[in-house]
Every structure is written in C-alpha cells, then in structure tokens.
Amino acid sequence: MKKMLVLCSCFLFGIVSVLSQETSTNTDLVVLEKDQTPSTLLPQVKIKNLNGSQIGAESLVNELGGPTIVSFWATWCKPCLLELNTLNKLYEQWQKELNVKIIAISYDDARTISKVGPMVKSKSWKFDIYTDENQELARVMGVNMIPHSFIYDASGKLIKQHNSFAPGDEETLYEELKALAGKK
Amino acid sequence: MNRFLLCILGVIFIGSFNVATVFSQTDFGKISGNFQMEAQYYNPDSIIGAPPVAEKILSNSFANIIYKKGNFTAGMRYESYRNALLGYPEGFSNQSGIAYRFAQFSSDEFDVTVGNFFEQFGTGMIFRSYENRPLGFDNAMEGVRVKFRPTYGLEMTGLIGKNRLYFGLGQGIVRGFNVDANVGDMFKDLLPADMVLKIGGSAVSKFENPSSATLNLPGNVLATSARVNFIYDAFSLESEFAYKVNDPTDFNNSTFNPGNGAFLQASYVGEGYGFTFGAKRIDNMDMRSQRSSLLFETAMNFLPPLTKVHTRRLPTLYPYATQNNGEFGIQGDAFFVIPEDAPLGLGGLNGTTVNVNYSEIHGLDTVATGDLRYEADFGVDFFQGDKLYFRDFNIDIETYLSKKVKINFGYIGITYDQGVIESPGKSMLNAHTIYGDLSYTLARNNTIRFEAQHMSVSHKDLNKVQPINGSWVMGLVEYSLAPSFFLSAWNEYNYGNKDEALRQNYYGSQFIYVKESNRLTFGYSRQRAGILCVGGVCRFVPASNGFSLSLTGSF
Numbered sequence: 001m002k003k004m005l006v007l008c009s010c011f012l013f014g015i016v017s018v019l020s021q022e023t024s025t026n027t028d029l030v031v032l033e034k035d036q037t038p039s040t041l042l043p044q045v046k047i048k049n050l051n052g053s054q055i056g057a058e059s060l061v062n063e064l065g066g067p068t069i070v071s072f073w074a075t076w077c078k079p080c081l082l083e084l085n086t087l088n089k090l091y092e093q094w095q096k097e098l099n100v101k102i103i104a105i106s107y108d109d110a111r112t113i114s115k116v117g118p119m120v121k122s123k124s125w126k127f128d129i130y131t132d133e134n135q136e137l138a139r140v141m142g143v144n145m146i147p148h149s150f151i152y153d154a155s156g157k158l159i160k161q162h163n164s165f166a167p168g169d170e171e172t173l174y175e176e177l178k179a180l181a182g183k184k
Numbered sequence: 185m186n187r188f189l190l191c192i193l194g195v196i197f198i199g200s201f202n203v204a205t206v207f208s209q210t211d212f213g214k215i216s217g218n219f220q221m222e223a224q225y226y227n228p229d230s231i232i233g234a235p236p237v238a239e240k241i242l243s244n245s246f247a248n249i250i251y252k253k254g255n256f257t258a259g260m261r262y263e264s265y266r267n268a269l270l271g272y273p274e275g276f277s278n279q280s281g282i283a284y285r286f287a288q289f290s291s292d293e294f295d296v297t298v299g300n301f302f303e304q305f306g307t308g309m310i311f312r313s314y315e316n317r318p319l320g321f322d323n324a325m326e327g328v329r330v331k332f333r334p335t336y337g338l339e340m341t342g343l344i345g346k347n348r349l350y351f352g353l354g355q356g357i358v359r360g361f362n363v364d365a366n367v368g369d370m371f372k373d374l375l376p377a378d379m380v381l382k383i384g385g386s387a388v389s390k391f392e393n394p395s396s397a398t399l400n401l402p403g404n405v406l407a408t409s410a411r412v413n414f415i416y417d418a419f420s421l422e423s424e425f426a427y428k429v430n431d432p433t434d435f436n437n438s439t440f441n442p443g444n445g446a447f448l449q450a451s452y453v454g455e456g457y458g459f460t461f462g463a464k465r466i467d468n469m470d471m472r473s474q475r476s477s478l479l480f481e482t483a484m485n486f487l488p489p490l491t492k493v494h495t496r497r498l499p500t501l502y503p504y505a506t507q508n509n510g511e512f513g514i515q516g517d518a519f520f521v522i523p524e525d526a527p528l529g530l531g532g533l534n535g536t537t538v539n540v541n542y543s544e545i546h547g548l549d550t551v552a553t554g555d556l557r558y559e560a561d562f563g564v565d566f567f568q569g570d571k572l573y574f575r576d577f578n579i580d581i582e583t584y585l586s587k588k589v590k591i592n593f594g595y596i597g598i599t600y601d602q603g604v605i606e607s608p609g610k611s612m613l614n615a616h617t618i619y620g621d622l623s624y625t626l627a628r629n630n631t632i633r634f635e636a637q638h639m640s641v642s643h644k645d646l647n648k649v650q651p652i653n654g655s656w657v658m659g660l661v662e663y664s665l666a667p668s669f670f671l672s673a674w675n676e677y678n679y680g681n682k683d684e685a686l687r688q689n690y691y692g693s694q695f696i697y698v699k700e701s702n703r704l705t706f707g708y709s710r711q712r713a714g715i716l717c718v719g720g721v722c723r724f725v726p727a728s729n730g731f732s733l734s735l736t737g738s739f
Contacts, residue, residue, distance in 0.1 A: 043252060043257075044255065044290050044291075045290075046339075051380045051415055052366065052380060052382055052413055052415070053337075053366055053369055053380070054337075054339065054364075054366070054369075056292070075493075076493040076495060078495060089534070109308075109314070109486075109488070110304075110307045110308045110312070110486060110488050111488030111489070111493070112493060114422065114449045114451065114460055114462060115460060115517060115519075117420070117451060117453055117458065118451050118453050118457075118458020118459065118460050118517065118519050119458060119519050120458075121453035121454065121455065121456075121457070121458045121519075122453075122456060122457050122458045122519035122520055122521055122537070123519075123521065123537065124455060124456055124521070133304060134302055134303065134304040134312070134314055135302075135314070136302070139248075139302070140250060140252075140257070141216070141738075142216055142217055142218035142248065142250070142701075142738035142739070143218070143738070144218045144220055144736050144738065145703070145736060148701065148738075160700055161700055161701040161738060162667065162698065162700050162701055163698070163701050163703060163736075163738070164667070164670070164696075164698040164703065166629075166631060166664035166665070166666035166667060166670065167623065167625055167629075167631040167664070167666060168625075168628060168629030168630070168631065168664075168666030168667070169629075169666045169667045171628070171629070171666075172629075172666065172667050
C-alpha cells in the first residue's frame with residue numbers, strides 16, 4: 001500500500017509538472033511592447049528592391065509592431081492586381097488603426113520584370129515592393145500559384161496563408177487582422 | 185531497497201517528462217512544402233481532333249518537402265507521371281521518382297549548395313536554370329554552387345554541373361562564373377542619394393565530347409556577357425551584351441557562326457505614370473548543354489520575347505515564341521491613371537487605369553557564305569513589312585463605374601507569321617480582338633463577372649490555313665463567394681472557320697474551392713488545340729474533351 005502511494009505520488013507529480021508547461025496556440029494574441037524588436041518573418045534568401053539592391057528576405061520586419069501580410073504577385077496576374085489595388089485603398093487606414101505592414105514580392109521573371117517599377121508607380125501603391133526574379137524565395141516558401149499571401153502576427157508567427165482573391169476577401173482579412181492586433 | 189528503487193524510478197519518470205519538454209522547446213527546425221496533383225479523363229472527339237487515350241486517365245503530380253534549421257536547408261521533390269497529361273513532353277511519360285534534392289548552407293558571406301539548384305546570371309541571356317511545371321520545363325542544375333559576398337553590394341557566384349533532362353542529365357558539363365557589383369552599396373557616399381550604378385559580368389562554358397565524323401565540332405563552348413544598370417531619380421537604364429563562340433548544334437543546323445546578343449531597357453516613372461522602352465537583338469544565341477537536344481531540352485539560357493503577356497483567352501491562340509536563331513525586337517509600354525476628377529467622368533469612381541503597349545519583332549537579314557556560316561545585317565526595317573515575324577498593339581482600360589460595378593475593356597491587334605513562329609507551310613495572319621469584362625457586386629462577398637471577346641482573323645494565304653482558322657467569339661460567366669467558392673462557365677465559338685464542319689463550340693465549366701493555401705478545382709471542358717507559352721517557351725497542347733481534377737496546397 002505504501003509502495004503504491006509513493007508510486008502514484010510520483011506519477012501525479014510528473015503529470016502535473018508536464019501540464020504546468022506553458023503552451024501557445026494559434027489563438028494567442030501577441031502585441032509587441034514599445035521596445036521589443038520585431039521578429040524575422042521570411043527565410044534567409046536574397047531578393048531585390050526596386051533599385052536592384054540585394055536584400056536578405058530575413059531582414060524584412062514590421063517596424064510598426066503589428067501584423068504583416070506578405071503577398072506574391074506578378075504584373076500579368078489579374079487577381080493579384082485586384083488584390084493589391086483593393087488593399088492599397090485600405091492600407092493607410094489599416095496602418096493607423098492596426099499597425100499593419102504589407103510587403104508585396106513580385107514573381108515576374110526577366111520577360112516582365114522591367115514593367116514592375118512603372119506599373120507600381122502608375123498605381124501609386126504604398127507597399128514595400130521587392131522582386132524575386134528567379135523565384136528562389138517563392139520556391140522555399142512553397143508558392144505554387146499566385147496570388148499567394150502569408151499573414152503573420154506581431155511576433156512573426158505565420159498564422160494563415162491563402163492563394164486566391166475574390167472581391168470581399170478584404171473584409172475577411174480585416175477581421176483577421178483586427179483579431180491579431182488585439183482589437184474588437 | 186524496493187521502495188528506494190521505486191522512488192528512483194519515479195524521479196526518473198518525472199525527470200523524463202521534463203527533459204522531453206525541454207527537448208520539445210529546443211528548435212528542431214521547420215518542415216514546409218507544397219504539392220500539386222492534376223488528373224484528366226479523356227473522351228475521344230474526332231471532330232475537334234481530340235485523340236483517343238488508351239489509359240483514359242492521365243495525371244501529373246509532385247510534392248516538395250523542405251527542411252530548414254538556422255542557416256541549413258535541405259529538400260527534395262518527388263514527381264510522378266503515370267502517364268503524363270496529353271501534350272506534356274514525352275520524356276516524362278510513365279516515370280516517377282525523386283527528381284530534385286539539395287542541401288544548402290547560407291549565411292551573409294557564403295552560400296553553398298550541393299545537389300540540385302536553380303540560378304540566373306543577369307537577365308538570363310547566357311545562363312538561366314529554372315522551372316515551369318505547367319509547361320513541363322525544368323532545366324535544374326545538378327552539381328555544386330558557391331556564392332561569396334566579401335562586402336555588401338558585391339556577390340560572386342561559381343557553379344559546375346549538368347542540366348536536368350527529364351529523369352536523367354544532359355550530356356554536357358556546364359561551368360559558370362558571375363560577378364555583380366552595386367557601386368553605391370559598396371562605396372557609401374560615392375554616388376548621389378538618388379543614383380544607382382550596378383555593373384556585372386558572367387562567363388559560362390559547356391563541355392561535350394565532339395561526336396561528329398564529318399564536322400570539327402568544338403568540345404568547349406564559351407559565352408560571356410557584361411551588363412550595366414543605371415538609375416537616376418525617375419530614369420533607369422538596363423543593358424546587357426553577350427557573345428558566344430561557335431556552337432554547332434542540331435537546333436541551329438550546325439552553323440559555325442558565333443552568337444551575340446544585345447538588350448537595352450529604359451524607363452521613366454512619376455506619381456501616377458510609368459513609361460518603358462526596350463530593344464533586343466539576338467543572333468544565334470540558342471544555348472543548350474547537349475548538342476542533340478531539341479524543343480527546350482537542356483536549355484542553358486533564357487531569351488524571353490519582347491512582347492506583352494496576354495491573359496485574355498482568344499489572343500492566346502497566337503502567342504509569340506522567341507526565335508533563338510535570330511531576331512530583333514522593340515517594345516514600349518505606357519502605364520497611367522486618369523484621375524477621378526477628370527472631365528466627362530473619364531476618371532470613374534476612383535481613377536481609370538490605362539496600359540498601352542506596342543511591340544514588333546523582325547527576323548535578321550542573313551546571307552549564307554558557305555562552310556555552314558552566314559552574314560547577318562545588324563539592323564532591320566522597323567515599321568516596314570520586311571521579315572516581320574510579329575506585331576502587337578494593345579490598349580487596356582479599367583475603372584469603377586460605382587462601388588458595385590467595375591469594367592475592364594480593350595483592344596489587341598496582332599500580326600503573326602504562323603509559318604515562322606509555329607512551323608513552315610503556314611500563313612501570315614492578322615487578328616483583331618476586342619473584349620469587355622464587367623464585375624458586379626451582388627451582395628457582401630458575392631460577385632458575378634461577365635466577359636465577352638471577339639477576335640476577327642484574316643489569313644494572307646488561304647491555301648495555307650490550318651484546321652483552326654478564322655474568327656471567334658467567346659463568352660464567360662464567373663460567380664465568386666469570397667473567400668472560398670468560384671464557379672464559372674464559358675464557350676468559344678469558331679464561327680469564321682473556312683471549313684463549316686469545324687465551326688465548333690468549345691465549352692466548359694469549372695468549380696473551385698479554396699481553403700487557405702489549398703485549392704480544389706473540378707471541371708469539364710471541350711478544349712481546342714493550341715499552344716501554351718510561358719516566358720516565350722512554348723509547347724503544343726492537343727485538343728481534349730473530358731473531366732479534370734486539380735488539387736494544390738502548401739504546408
């Protein structure tokens with residue numbers, strides 16, 4: 001009897017110690033404190049900005065401390081242009097309200113990459129634009145079809161990805177971003 | 185003693201839970217990837233030339249799995265073609281296996297990859313290794329690649345290996361070296377803040393044992409290129425010049441001419457507008473690592489056409505394919521937005537987007553000089569008819585009429601030398617397409633879209649028309665329920681075909697379900713034969729009739 005009591009106590013203690021470990025789930029909200037450094041979002045792959053300077057994708061962060069959307073697009077992709085045109089109209093409001101940052105990475109190769117800068121300028125897009133000319137980053141991130149967007153919370157954790165855009169998707173996205181930013 | 189042992193066991197048991205928890209908190213890395221499966225059921229349809237398929241069902245599938253921890257990445261891709269979809273390159277048929285595997289260490293200064301990899305030097309004029317799964321194009325390298333970045337703004341790349349050829353490797357050994365230097369990034373404060381200057385150079389060579397009993401074929405073939413990119417405020421200029429020593433292959437009919445290429449691209453941008461102008465001349469710049477390769481087997485470089493990518497269905501009947509043996513092309517684009525307060529309501533609800541594009545491609549004037557050589561004129565007569573391969577003028581306009589109504593309409597006028605671009609014995613033709621697209625928001629997240637196209641086609645030589653000829657009309661309806669459901673139906677009618685029996689309807693319907701990054705597509709279509717081109721690389725797609733299923737996803 002005493003042996004059983006000792007054994008059971010040990011097992012109970014072990015179970016309690018395991019259960020008391022902290023766990024995190026996708027639904028936990030993370031909001032960065034003022035002095036907290038934003039986390040890395042993307043893998044260590046070289047991409048370029050519109051001036052042709054090489055940037056490590058791992059260096060892209062959301063300095064505002066809120067959720068981030070990384071969207072792969074191309075100048076010839078109609079649904080991609082619909083998505084980014086729609087988000088461009090809402091971007092200023094989302095930045096002020098939710099500290100959202102949108103990073104748009106062009107999937108265009110040598111045939112159409114020269115149109116990226118002029119098209120972006122003509123549409124007055126306010127996002128951070130980069131190019132992935134040989135699709136290195138897209139390949140590592142498993143991008144098969146575009147538009148393909150990745151949504152990260154403030155800590156840099158990937159929450160969701162989707163690869164389509166239909167009118168009305170921006171409303172669903174807004175509700176998701178509000179939840180990630182801890183707003184109702 | 186037994187109590188003591190029991191306690192020890194208990195402590196070990198408790199301890200093991202906590203050690204396991206510590207291990208689970210240690211970063212073991214991350215596994216990610218994607219997959220795609222496409223299958224089609226084929227019904228014979230002799231009227232449209234859809235052949236009977238003995239297997240009834242054909243399928244292409246692949247899955248990528250990538251493991252990443254810190255600076256280390258490894259991965260593989262499994263592919264299966266049992267058998268490959270109709271029209272897919274025959275070399276893949278009835279095969280499956282691990283077609284791609286690699287291990288990579290990457291840091292700020294170094295990047296080393298062993299196994300399979302993709303790479304591009306400059307614009308790809310002398311070296312590009314890449315993949316395009318819908319086309320069946322994959323010239324991945326198998327070998328070793330090293331990148332070295334001694335300082336910010338300077339990168340050197342060296343590689344050696346062989347190109348993929350279906351589930352094997354091409355004969356030739358490829359060696360390459362590339363340097364890219366961004367002067368402003370390397371030397372801070374040397375250039376004004378709004379100026380960028382980049383210079384680069386590449387050298388690529390291939391070795392393949394000479395195998396001809398009659399020709400003195402070179403075993404080593406070297407190509408070099410130099411490039412300068414300059415940006416100052418709103419103006420930018422990109423240029424690349426390439427030279428290749430003589431490289432007789434089956435594709436260029438064993439010519440002993442060297443090759444050369446020149447590319448210039450200028451652009452000027454401002455708030456609400458952007459203009460580009462490009463010119464490209466290539467003379468015998470086809471490069472492949474196996475002399476006997478045809479189509480796009482073992483391609484070593486990338487020579488994209490200087491033409492617009494059309495996504496409207498009817499003009500894709502006549503897409504341009506780069507003539508690697510020689511062409512000279514120009515292209516211009518204007519992107520601008522008419523502001524919303526423009527007179528006559530031209531600006532729509534929140535601005536009207538306009539894109540005007542023009543491109544023209546001519547063949548080079550060549551004269552054979554004997555000994556498998558020729559002389560080529562440098563220039564061509566632009567805006568004249570001489571050796572015109574392709575011309576395209578198009579305008580695309582998009583605007584919102586109200587919060588619920590968006591319209592997109594335009595015109596595409598193409599001149600297309602079918603005998604050069606496709607195969608000899610075909611006629612020059614003109615195709616004029618007008619299209620209109622209207623989206624209406626029915627209710628929150630519910631949108632319906634209507635699209636109509638008309639393409640008027642005239643053939644220069646009526647004795648050389650192909651089975652698919654004449655004018656077309658097309659209609660499409662698409663309903664979307666954001667974020668997950670899309671349903672569409674369409675019909676194309678070849679009403680202008682010279683042969684009344686071939687005035688056929690090509691109809692179809694498709695249902696798409698999207699859940700985050702996973703997509704399921706199911707449909708039925710009666711599809712005309714055509715050409716599928718991506719990036720100027722093309723393959724023939726035969727006519728087909730039947731159900732199709734596609735599943736893609738990422739994890």
